[in-house]
Amino acid sequence: MTPKPITENTLFYGDNLPILRDYIPTESVDLVYLDPPFNSNRSYNVLFKDETGHESESQFVAFDDTWHWGDAAEQTYHALVTDAPANVQGMIGALRQFIGANQMMAYLVMMAARLVELHRVLKPTGSLYLHCDPTASHYLKIVLDTAFGPENYRNEIVWHRYKRPKGSQFEARKFGASTDSILFYTKTSNYEFHADRIRTPLDDDELKERYPLMDNKGPYSSGPLLRSASMGARPNLVYEYKGFTPGPEGWRLTKDKLATLDSQSDLFWTSNGVPRRKVRPQAEPGQQIDNLWADIEAIGSQAAERLGYPTQKPLALLERIIQASSNPGDLVLDPFCGCGTAIAAVQKLDRRWIGIDVTHLAISLQKYRLETMFPGIHFQVIGEPEDLGAARQLAHDDRYQFQWWALSLIRAKPLGGQEGSKTGKKGSDKGVDGVITFLDDNTGKPKRVLVQVKSGGVDARDIRDLIGTVESEKAALGVFLTLEPPTGPMETAAVVAGYYHSPGWNQDYRRVQILTIESLLKGAQVQMPPTAQTFKQAQKVEGPKTGQPELGL
Secondary structure (H helix, E strand, O other): OOOOOOOOOEEEEOOHHHHHHHHOOOOOEEEEEEOOOOOOOOOOEOOOEEOOOOEOOOOEOOOOOOOOOOHHHHHHHHHHHHHOOHHHHHHHHHHHHHHOOEHHHHHHHHHHHHHHHHHHHEEEEEEEEEEEOOOOHHHHHHHHHHHHOHHHEEEEEEEEOOOOOOHHHOEOOEOOOOEEEEEEEEOOOOOOOOHHHHOEOOOHHHHHHHOOEEEOOEEEEEEEOEOOHHHOOOHHHOOOEOOEOOOOOOEOOOHHHHHHHHHOOOEEEOOOOOEEEEEOHHHOOOEOOOOEEOOOOOOOOOOOOOOOOOOOOOHHHHHHHHHHHOOOOOEEEEOOOOOOHHHHHHHHOOOEEEEEEOOHHHHHHHHHHHHHHOOOOOOEEEOOOOOHHHHHHHHHHOHHHHHHHHHHOOOOEEOOOOOOOOOOOOOOOOOOOEEEEEOOOOOOOOEEEEEEEEOOOOOHHHHHHHHHHHHHOOOOEEEEEEOOOOOHHHHHHHHHOOEEEEOOOOEEEEOEEEEEHHHHHOOOOOOOOOOOEOOOOOOOOOOOOOOOOOOOO
């Protein structure tokens, strides 16, 4: 069944493989950027170890434990060797014979299935950038060569994340690691590419080297005014100027333009009487970008754009890719969109977008980031529960995903949630699942709302425990989110907790509030000072694009 066109910018929650197959039409996407899980906050592990526990002789840096050889990997492998194009069948079979059934092979099987689909959805003029590290880049090149054709390989871009490698990147018996790879492939040889859009300004040393001469207007270099013999004769450009007449090739400019150049003090005569032009730095287009990107550093711990997401990439990195390989109005797809840097860059540069992620933590963070950066933005989210039945199903399937989704309904930051994690982490404050911070006076000291989520049976003890935690942690408010209706004693216990008085708004708020998932789906919200904020906020983009054109896939 052919997927129907998506008519607005969209975030999808779920596994990107079925979403690609069910929602994204063939040859509808102009640019794909993907940054799949790799080396996620793990130091070392054995990837080339059979799932039975037998190690190979070599050890390699590990991926996040999302990737294991199990039923899912086996089923995907079987689908590839039976249904994929013949060259993909042969490639994936050879890799399994060579590598074995282990974490690395599970990763490559999952990636191969998705890269086949990403090739399908790309337009003939489209490009794909795959962000990875040296752990698997050599294998991913083989997969990409097979899916896209080796003739459509364009570059391996080496991103030098740090000018000065951090201490943790060094080990006693090998060199430090401070680079990622970005593999650049295209669908065909007729692809969009705009190198001049991403030129970088010259630094002082480069300017001095290119413009070594000086006059009262500033630095300049010497440029030709006469056509060379190889350029052929131009009789219409042969004329006399200030006693000088060129050969049959003529001048490079018409006489009026030459006179204008002279009047601007940008023409000079050499010692042997040959006219030359003064080329000023103002006309400098900048330095062309090659495949070593050392001018964009990874996001530092104190960077303004840092949101606290483990593998967040700099906005400038994604802007460079998007500027080079797409045009305003084009459709960009990020199937592993994480905290949404690619999506934010696409929105900023007036492209259209589709983002996919498998965790509600990521989807929640992206929603807040987009709303902060682009006030008034409109987009749809597909895959989140829309009614109580779907919420119950999510709680049954994965209580941590339910927890993260429930917290997103009130814009609370999950405690301990990380990309790729299957579990959350309880805080030191006795089972609190999330927190909202806000400012409420002129001291600048943030105050907290502690949030607890329950998907099962509840009673008054839960409320009394939350009250105790709010008091011991000196929090302003406590919020209890429940899938099941609260009991009478629970509501009584919450009332007894009293009120929080807001000095900033001169208003009282219930100290402990109980909100059901059903009420939240109908629009209920926490009653609290309106200056609430959750994740570290993304910087607002001036002049945001809020009107969304139809995608017309």
